[in-house]
Amino acid sequence: MKKNVILHAFACISCFACAILLCAMQTTLIPRYINDALLVPDLILCMTVALGMLAGPVYGSLFGIFAGMLADATAGFGIFLLPLFYMLCAYGAYVCADILPRHKFPVYLAYGTFCALFRSVVAVIYVCLSVDSIQLLGVLRYVSLPLLLGTVLALPLLYLASLALTLPKRKIKHQNIDKLT
Secondary structure, three states: HHHHHHHHHHHHHHHHHHHHHHHHHHHHHHHHHOOOOOHOOOOHHHHHHHHHHHHHHHHHHHHHHHHHHHHHHHHHHOOOOOOHHHHHHHHHHHHHHEEEEEOOHHHHHHHHHHHHHHHHHHHHHHHHHHHOOOOHHHHHHHHHHHHHHHHHHHHHHHHHHHHHHHHHHHHHHHHHHHHHO
């Protein structure tokens, strides 16, 4: 019993540390070293989908809320809709994994691409509503498509990282199964 509590605490602490690291990479490190800051992938979205699919809706949603709050706070706009968006993506990943085969990379890749596409559409809508006069093709070319492409290319790397983060949770399940037999 005490070992399970320690493993859960380790999983939560590692998820929060990963959220801080990914937020720092997404908002400060990658834009500093890439000349075109629009090519920054949405790393938080990739990890949120992976944790929602592999670890379940609780870990994925908590990660999404915390990382979304960090991303909104570091952007300087105040906390807005990103935490809710990430939380819903994590829950949707869990539902998708419940319907389709769990722990399958193609399912993760397809759902992650769908979430990235949805995030790109939301970015286009946000830019169009926040700027007085805008050319839609310019927004698609310089905002939406680079965000979508960068996020889809980052999906496989963060899937592997999420496998390492969900290892303690899988150990707990195997220990509980061993006790029943």
